[in-house]
Amino acid sequence: MSAVQHIFRGERLQAFSDAVFAIVATIMVIPLKLNIKEGDIPSDYILHDHLYNLYPRYLIYLFSFVLVVDTWYSHSRIFSIVEQVDDVIMWLNLLSLLFISFLPYGTGLISHFQASRPEGFELAVSTCSAIIILTGLIMVVMLLYAFRKQALLHPEVADNTDMRSLKIGLLTTLSVNPLLALGALFFSLFHTESTQIISLVFFYCMGLGSLVVRTVIHLYHRRKCYSLPDFATSIFRTVASKSRTEAFSDGVFSIVATLIVLDFTATIPTSEAVRNNHGGNLRYALGSTRFIYLSYVASFCIVGLLWFVQYGMFHFLKKITPTLSFINTITLCLVGGIPFVSSIYVIFISNEESLKTMYSVDNQLVAMRASVVLVFLVGLSQLLFWSIALYQKRECLSEEVDRYPAEILMFVKIMIFPTVSGILFGITFTEGISAKHVYGFVIATTPFLFLLAKFVFLIQECMKTRAVKAKEKVLRLRYTTRQHEGEEEHTPAGHRVTSSRKPSISAPINTLAPEQVPLKAANC
Structure with missing residues (x-):
């Protein structure tokens, strides 16, 4: 058996x-x-x-x-x-x-x-x-x-x-x-x-x-x-199939987004800390760490939008070449470092007492620069990925890129993070500006840049569609006018003369020279 x-x-x-x-x-x-930890930062750190x-x-x-x-x-x-x-x-x-x-x-x-x-x-x-x-x-x-x-x-x-x-x-x-x-x-x-x-x-x-x-x-x-x-x-x-590469990349992005919340949950105050440091007022204790909440929301939005950009690129891909696999690995490696810079941002930005020393202000700026530089590198690697895919368009990309102007919209989406992060990096070197508040404001408005790009794209599509319809309407009107003019012609004596119809596309056109026209037809 x-x-x-x-x-x-x-x-x-x-x-x-x-x-x-x-x-x-x-x-x-x-x-x-x-x-x-936040409370253990020395003044000369x-x-x-x-x-x-x-x-x-x-x-x-x-x-x-x-x-x-x-x-x-x-x-x-x-x-x-x-x-x-x-x-x-x-x-x-x-x-x-x-x-x-x-x-x-x-x-x-x-x-x-x-x-x-x-x-x-x-x-x-x-x-x-x-x-x-x-x-x-x-x-x-x-x-x-x-x-x-x-x-x-x-x-x-x-x-x-x-x-x-x-x-x-x-x-x-x-x-x-x-x-x-x-x-x-x-x-x-x-x-x-x-x-x-x-x-x-x-x-x-x-x-x-x-x-x-x-x-x-x-x-x-x-x-x-x-x-x-x-x-x-x-x-x-090929190194790996497109479906498995998408699954692995989505897993990395989702786990990175989840790891960020560890810093958020680690700052939950105990009942003894609230009673000893904040007079038993939990609302005041939670309000003192408000920048931790904002940093978590900002980091989650960054990871989510970076995944959104990668999802758009993989939507137009039909094949993963070894070069694209290598660049995707570098991108995922950089994305995996976001929880590291996020934890640094939480430690130094949320510490209000650290504003008393010059070194602590510098630490806040360094924390923001580390986060901005990492996001810039991720955006740069995505731009390199899309550029190589366009260079190998016939092998890697689907026909949908040529059918619609999606290539331009995808390029605009990819350029949002490198542009924004470059501007933020320059702001950290500007004196007299609260880089902490500017950083939060710019990160909060970044999702609207994606919506604005999509809105401009839809407006251009509507204008293009209206122009095509208007052109078709003018051509249809000209064709109708020519049909009416060629249907019937009346002589002054009241006799009706029917004009010759336009030759059809399939019918051969008689192209006789004037001297070859029969005499009887000419006398008529």
Whole structure:
């Protein structure tokens, strides 16, 4: 008696995996947050110097985010050929997600102990390298199992007789990060300064190394994929499908919008604090932190409108190229840093007592500049994404862009955030202006700029439609007048002469020369 085969569709498994990857990539920003509270800010605290000294953590965040996205790319490639899943695939996938969820812990250890070489550095690198190696090995086992059990593969891949090239290409991309992690683990065992720097170099090259290998395989299979079906060929020419890229991007934006509220809920005063500091008046206690509410609303609006811009760009896309995937990864990485700058804004802008010292005023300006610069970079990356999509219009964009003037409207929407953030950055250097209030006012009016752009676009469309209708009306009137003039002509004697009709489009026109006209017809 044969065993029961439990085979399911893989859509829900992919959606669950995309959500886990998006959460893991987004919470990488948590180690960047400042370990100070609003009431603990000393008078001589210089925010600019503190943010400058955090540059190693910025590199760790960038590396870890790219590494998670690169692992997600490998996962999406596996499930681009695996159409159905069974219990084994499900358990292997859950095991890989378990290890990938530990990655923020491993990168957090490196972030805290990379400056304390050799104490603690070896264990931090060993922990993170073990997580990456185990994740890669489980994905390799999952891919080999899928190729062994071809009933799970896509029909076009399973029916192909030569899958050796496809298998080697996928296994090569999956093994890049584990091999680099193994190299980082090996050099971290030597307790010298130079070998541990080499270990960090291996560590930082994981995401970029996988990108280089994937590019080489892409160029190789442009000539060798003729033996594979079109479906399998597209695996090496694209990084991830449009639907999965949209799902992953939406997950990152939604989680970023949710992480912002953590700073809002962390400032809820306790009953003892209200009784001791505000005389038991909860309304006064909540009113003293009013800028926290405004900063949360502003940050949420920024994230929502940035997602709205990206949604508009993806609406016109029909294909995601490797270049667009890379730029989208940079955009999501920058968006993931919004909770970090939002927490800085909450700490320094809401502190009214800090206005007494010159350093605190500078800290407020630095907090606003950090938020403005990050939003400017996000808008700039979206502009680069749309520009490259327009450059590859025939391959990437749908025909709807050419049918309607949506290209101009999309460009206007993308330019709103870079323009507004550039103006705000200049205002922070202007003396005699309350940059805090100007910042809140401009952020509050930014959504209306999107509505204004849409309103101007609709007015232009209405004017264009009215001009076309007016032109059609004039042409119709001229045609009717010519018809009436050519119907009947009356002679002075009262005899009626019917004029010759206009030749139809399908009838041939008789073009005889005057000397070829018959004499009888001429006498008449």
